[in-house]
Amino acid sequence: MLKTFPKGGIHPPENKLTSSKPIQRLPVPKVVYVPIAQHIGIPAEIVVDRKDKVDIGQVIAKSGGFVSSNIHSPVAGTVTKLDMIVDSTGYKKQCIVIRTDAKNASNFVETEYPLKKEIELEPQEILQRISDYGIVGLGGATFPSHVKLNIKADKKIDCLIINGVECEPYLTADHRLMLEKAEEILMGIQILMYALNVPRAIIGIENNKKDAIETFKKLMLQEPKIQVAALQVKYPQGGEKQLVRALLKREVPKNGLPLDVGVIVHNVGTIFAIYQAVQHNKPLIERVVTVTGKKMGKASNFWVKIGTPIKDLITEVGGMPEGTRKIVNGGPMMGKALKNTDVPVTKGTSGILVISEDEASRGETKPCIRCGECVSVCPMGLEPHLLMNLSEKGMFEHAGQEDILTCIECGSCSYVCPSHRPLLDYIRFGKSIVKKLDVSKN
Amino acid sequence: MDSPPIVISASPHVHSDRTSKRIMYDVVIAMVPAFLVSLYVFGINAFIATATAVVSCLLFEYLIQKYLLKAEITIADGSALITGILLAFNLPAGLPIWMIIVGSLVAIGIAKLSFGGLGYNIFNPALVGRVFLLVSFPVQMTLWPTAVENNTTLADAVTGATTLGIIKDGLQFGGTMTELSAQLPSHLNLFLGITGGSLGEMSALALLLGGLYLIARKVITWHIPVAVLGTLALMTGIFWWADSEQYANPLIHVLSGGAILGAFYMATDLVTSPVTKKGMLIFAIGIGVITVIIRLFGSYPEGISFAILIMNAFVPLINKYFKPRRFGSKIKAKIV
Ligand code: SF4
Ligand code: SF4
Numbered sequence: 026m027l028k029t030f031p032k033g034g035i036h037p038p039e040n041k042l043t044s045s046k047p048i049q050r051l052p053v054p055k056v057v058y059v060p061i062a063q064h065i066g067i068p069a070e071i072v073v074d075r076k077d078k079v080d081i082g083q084v085i086a087k088s089g090g091f092v093s094s095n096i097h098s099p100v101a102g103t104v105t106k107l108d109m110i111v112d113s114t115g116y117k118k119q120c121i122v123i124r125t126d127a128k129n130a131s132n133f134v135e136t137e138y139p140l141k142k143e144i145e146l147e148p149q150e151i152l153q154r155i156s157d158y159g160i161v162g163l164g165g166a167t168f169p170s171h172v173k174l175n176i177k178a179d180k181k182i183d184c185l186i187i188n189g190v191e192c193e194p195y196l197t198a199d200h201r202l203m204l205e206k207a208e209e210i211l212m213g214i215q216i217l218m219y220a221l222n223v224p225r226a227i228i229g230i231e232n233n234k235k236d237a238i239e240t241f242k243k244l245m246l247q248e249p250k251i252q253v254a255a256l257q258v259k260y261p262q263g264g265e266k267q268l269v270r271a272l273l274k275r276e277v278p279k280n281g282l283p284l285d286v287g288v289i290v291h292n293v294g295t296i297f298a299i300y301q302a303v304q305h306n307k308p309l310i311e312r313v314v315t316v317t318g319k320k321m322g323k324a325s326n327f328w329v330k331i332g333t334p335i336k337d338l339i340t341e342v343g344g345m346p347e348g349t350r351k352i353v354n355g356g357p358m359m360g361k362a363l364k365n366t367d368v369p370v371t372k373g374t375s376g377i378l379v380i381s382e383d384e385a386s387r388g389e390t391k392p393c394i395r396c397g398e399c400v401s402v403c404p405m406g407l408e409p410h411l412l413m414n415l416s417e418k419g420m421f422e423h424a425g426q427e428d429i430l431t432c433i434e435c436g437s438c439s440y441v442c443p444s445h446r447p448l449l450d451y452i453r454f455g456k457s458i459v460k461k462l463d464v465s466k467n
Numbered sequence: 468m469d470s471p472p473i474v475i476s477a478s479p480h481v482h483s484d485r486t487s488k489r490i491m492y493d494v495v496i497a498m499v500p501a502f503l504v505s506l507y508v509f510g511i512n513a514f515i516a517t518a519t520a521v522v523s524c525l526l527f528e529y530l531i532q533k534y535l536l537k538a539e540i541t542i543a544d545g546s547a548l549i550t551g552i553l554l555a556f557n558l559p560a561g562l563p564i565w566m567i568i569v570g571s572l573v574a575i576g577i578a579k580l581s582f583g584g585l586g587y588n589i590f591n592p593a594l595v596g597r598v599f600l601l602v603s604f605p606v607q608m609t610l611w612p613t614a615v616e617n618n619t620t621l622a623d624a625v626t627g628a629t630t631l632g633i634i635k636d637g638l639q640f641g642g643t644m645t646e647l648s649a650q651l652p653s654h655l656n657l658f659l660g661i662t663g664g665s666l667g668e669m670s671a672l673a674l675l676l677g678g679l680y681l682i683a684r685k686v687i688t689w690h691i692p693v694a695v696l697g698t699l700a701l702m703t704g705i706f707w708w709a710d711s712e713q714y715a716n717p718l719i720h721v722l723s724g725g726a727i728l729g730a731f732y733m734a735t736d737l738v739t740s741p742v743t744k745k746g747m748l749i750f751a752i753g754i755g756v757i758t759v760i761i762r763l764f765g766s767y768p769e770g771i772s773f774a775i776l777i778m779n780a781f782v783p784l785i786n787k788y789f790k791p792r793r794f795g796s797k798i799k800a801k802i803v
Contacts, residue, residue, distance in 0.1 A: 032791075032792075032794065035483075037481060037483070038481075115475065194481065266794065266795065270794075276794065276795050277795055278795045279793060279794070279795040279796055280795075281795065349473070350473065350474050351473060351474050351475075351476075351480055352473060353478075353480055355478075357478070357479060357480040357481040358478060358479045358480075358481070359478050359479070360478055360480065361477075361478065362473075362474065362475045362476055362477070362478075362480065363473075363475070364473070364475055365473070378480075380480055380481075384480075384481065385474060385480065387476070387482060388482065388486060391487050391544070391586075392584065392585055392586030392587065393586050394487050394490075394585065394586050394737045394738050395586065395737055395738050395740075395742055396487075396490070396737040396742075397737070397741075397742035397743065398485075400742045400743055400791055401743075401744070403791070404794065405793065405794040405795075406791040406792050406793040406794045406796070407791070407793065408742065408790065408791065410742070411786075428793050431793065431794065431795070434478075436478050436479030439479050439482070440479050440481065440482055440483055441483050441485070443483075443485045443486050443487040443489070443490055444486075444487045444586075445482065445486070447477075449477065449478070449479070450477050453477065
């Protein structure tokens with residue numbers, strides 16, 4: 026029996042079209058658009074000005090507080106503008122526009138670093154490096170990694186969990202990274218175990234990535250402290266709380282964090298970024314992005330510089346297909362639909378999914394027939410039909426009592442509802458109001 | 468840049484292909500075997516009754532929505548069709564047509580649309596229609612044409628009695644189960660459908676077949692039917708064990724009096740049953756217990772219709788008190 030979380034979950038068609046496509050390098054864009062709010066928390070503060078020459082990897086916006094992150098220039102070039110542009114959230118955000126210097130060789134030579142095994146830094150230096158080098162959660166949440174790693178003395182961590190689940194349909198960025206950079210990821214895990222003094226680590230991978238499981242199992246033969254766990258394919262297993270439950274049978278308390286049950290969870294992509302920062306002095310200026318869609322002939326995985334406009338990616342895979350209805354930043358379950366393709370890739374962009382007419386169409390909303398499907402798939406044990414109803418009627422206090430804030434916005438409820446009710450839309454709305462109410466109360 | 472016509476809506480961007488409509492039509496398909504048996508047993512009468520109920524349910528829904536409520540017409544969603552078939556299944560063959568029409572009006576007009584239509588009704592519409600007819604026309608509603616007689620004379624209702632009716636009357640007049648057994652159909656006949664009773668409750672076999680289809684298609688789960696029939700069997704079993712002369716055996720109880728029809732097709736109505744599995748079990752056990760009380764101690768021999776309606780009324784309460792366990796609300800795991 027493969028491990029999984031016991032309550033709720035769905036199994037949408039996997040559609041992993043690009044799992045056998047090696048990660049290619051996208052040509053360096055002529056212009057990059059680097060937003061200063063690419064992470065959860067306080068936006069970074071711009072420290073360059075128009076016409077400034079910047080180097081590749083130079084800090085161009087400084088962390089604006091503890092829950093914030095530095096931002097580095099993905100290219101060598103000239104700052105041409107400090108502008109407001111629409112980012113993946115759909116809102117206009119401050120952004121640094123840099124024209125790539127076509128003559129600067131550092132933009133084009135791609136150093137493939139040899140695997141470096143000895144760790145030279147002290148634990149404290151490692152954590153500082155992670156903070157300085159702009160590492161944030163690359164699984165999509167973009168939570169600044171150093172905050173997660175800042176463990177108060179009264180908390181004890183006994184297990185580091187590496188999230189290689191990639192439960193979103195279509196996305197294969199983590200899968201490819203695990204296949205191509207397994208040894209580096211292993212080093213990254215060891216670096217973190219050393220820095221945090223954690224005795225063991227488990228890497229959780231869903232069973233639809235058997236090759237990745239095999240690769241790691243072979244590698245870990247000499248590493249008794251690191252386990253590889255194959256997980257049953259079930260969405261949303263990549264959710265931290267679900268993953269911790271699946272791997273360790275520990276349940277993170279209602280308003281708590283994995284830290285409360287002695288666990289830290291990091292995505293494989295983040296681990297790789299940590300490895301590069303610590304061993305090769307490389308800040309987070311690029312990431313793997315899956316560019317995919319049923320009608321995308323050349324769908325594949327790419328190394329992409331942060332700030333690359335999404336249209337460059339789409340051009341690379343053969344242009345926008347006929348009948349495109351949606352462009353999604355991320356996977357089909359939790360990704361954000363984009364207004365246009367000028368939006369840049371940010372640290373949180375794990376994939377670009379192009380959805381056509383037939384796939385995007387949502388059925389007409391019908392009355393709730395109280396079938397209970399939404400209740401049985403909710404991994405958080407909520408009653409989505411009730412939460413939607415309460416939000417619709419403006420009964421936010423009651424919605425709060427029904428734990429609306431614990432919703433992880435996985436979308437499983439909306440996915441299964443046979444009456445096509447926009448459950449999550451209303452729950453999101455309800456959550457935003459309940460949060461405000463809570464704040465005003467305190 | 469050429470910008471394509473793009474939709475911006477919130478996630479999730481994909482959707483399962485299960486729709487309420489498909490669920491409804493699965494229920495209709497599940498009722499086909501029982502309908503065929505009723506045609507075989509009651510001939511044209513079964514067809515007339517079912518057609519009347521279905522057409523009037525659809526028509527009333529259409530007329531009321533169009534002229535009274537001036538609302539969206541929803542007759543294509545399949546739910547009125549189900550109500551019609553279920554209502555007919557709960558009636559004796561040969562019931563005057565106008566009564567069937569009245570029953571349909573009550574089911575659709577009062578039990579469904581006056582509550583706000585599909586999804587808002589508290590009581591199972593078909594059952595409300597049936598119980599209304601039973602209370603208003605007790606004589607006609609308990610004239611059960613029997614299988615054999617009906618094959619010769621089509622329209623004449625004969626005062627046959629249902630299995631449970633025979634037992635109830637017999638026991639009341641001082642009979643014992645041994646004495647009554649000669650008048651009762653065999654267990655096998657009960658199972659196959661050669662017995663007295665309403666249109667749809669004839670053949671346990673046909674109903675189970677449809678019920679399994681519903682479970683296989685994930686329209687219903689096992690919880691409600693198993694708990695209803697289990698409770699029924701267990702409780703009647705205890706009485707039978709205590710005194711097998713005064714109480715019928717549990718197999719008779721399960722196979723007759725519409726227990727299977729009720730447990731698989733009416734108690735499981737999505738709208739009028741609880742949403743959680745826990746709630747479903749409580750609801751179903753309640754139905755089982757009330758059915759037994761009515762059958763053994765009340766004045767109606769069948770009882771399951773009333774039991775379901777009574778428990779329907781408790782569904783909002785059950786939904787309120789039997790909630791799913793919230794993730795992280797009670798920490799069992801220990802930190803090693
Ligand atoms: S899945 Fe849809 S129809 Fe079913 S109970 Fe939930 S909201 Fe209602
Ligand atoms: S209510 Fe929230 S957590 Fe539950 S299924 Fe819906 S989106 Fe997921």
